[in-house]
Amino acid sequence: MLKTEMRNPKTTHIDKMSPLEIAKVMNEENAYCVQAVEAELPQIAKAIDAAAEALQNGGRLFYVGAGTSGRLGIVDAAECPPTFGVTPDTVIGLMAGGLGAMVNANENREDDPEASVAELKEYALNGKDMVVGISAAGGAAYVLNAIRYAKSLGCTTVAISSNKESPIDQAADISICPDTGAEVITGSTRLKAGTAQKLILNMLSTGAMIRSGYVCENLMINLKPTNTKLKQRVIGIVADITGDSREEAEARLEKAGWVIKEAIK
Numbered sequence: 001m002l003k004t005e006m007r008n009p010k011t012t013h014i015d016k017m018s019p020l021e022i023a024k025v026m027n028e029e030n031a032y033c034v035q036a037v038e039a040e041l042p043q044i045a046k047a048i049d050a051a052a053e054a055l056q057n058g059g060r061l062f063y064v065g066a067g068t069s070g071r072l073g074i075v076d077a078a079e080c081p082p083t084f085g086v087t088p089d090t091v092i093g094l095m096a097g098g099l100g101a102m103v104n105a106n107e108n109r110e111d112d113p114e115a116s117v118a119e120l121k122e123y124a125l126n127g128k129d130m131v132v133g134i135s136a137a138g139g140a141a142y143v144l145n146a147i148r149y150a151k152s153l154g155c156t157t158v159a160i161s162s163n164k165e166s167p168i169d170q171a172a173d174i175s176i177c178p179d180t181g182a183e184v185i186t187g188s189t190r191l192k193a194g195t196a197q198k199l200i201l202n203m204l205s206t207g208a209m210i211r212s213g214y215v216c217e218n219l220m221i222n223l224k225p226t227n228t229k230l231k232q233r234v235i236g237i238v239a240d241i242t243g244d245s246r247e248e249a250e251a252r253l254e255k256a257g258w259v260i261k262e263a264i265k
């Protein structure tokens with residue numbers, strides 16, 4: 001049996017627990033996510049290096065997932081343009097059932113092996129790109145076939161799952177497999193497995209962007225000031241880098257069209 005489908009002996013009677021007991025046992029179980037991810041850091045580093053290489057060579061980073069895994073990939077992809085100033089087609093998230101499945105679950109679509117390939121063809125996937133398959137159980141046909149198709153084109157492929165020796169674990173060039181174990185609610189991989197996936201995706205995209213020059217020190221130098229909060233953040237970034245007052249930094253930005261790299265020259 002898959003570890004993610006096993007019953008957790010610590011929560012067999014969770015339906016009889018108080019609210020505080022539920023929160024406590026869930027928090028204790030969540031702590032295992034960080035430990036599980038820590039054990040996979042060497043593999044995550046390989047994936048960061050490969051993603052940075054793909055981006056620097058004009059390639060793109062694709063996340064392909066189903067259910068919670070797909071939603072997490074789309075969220076991470078969507079946050080890259082405002083955070084790092086990259087174009088929306090730099091990091092692309094695909095999920096079984098399409099964007100509509102972000103808000104309306106359509107779980108049966110993960111069994112369609114051709115859908116992901118058709119979508120990748122629409123994006124003209126090529127050997128410069130990198131494809132990351134995300135599946136907690138590791139066997140979703142939608143994800144597995146995307147990895148196989150990407151490999152046939154010469155793409156570097158990465159698998160993120162929570163079950164060793166799963167189909168995607170074996171198919172990908174780089175396997176990241178945090179052992180998150182049995183879920184608090186049996187089989188509900190939106191919990192620990194999903195939390196681990198979120199941690200890994202944060203590391204992967206952030207690390208790749210850092211390695212590709214989109215961060216100066218620990219500052220978002222490509223940040224787009226699209227609202228009041230971000231405008232104030234951009235002013236602070238320029239002030240930190242230049243040593244100017246916030247007023248002087250704002251004046252620099254006004255002259256530079258609110259482009260940080262221009263303002264700090």
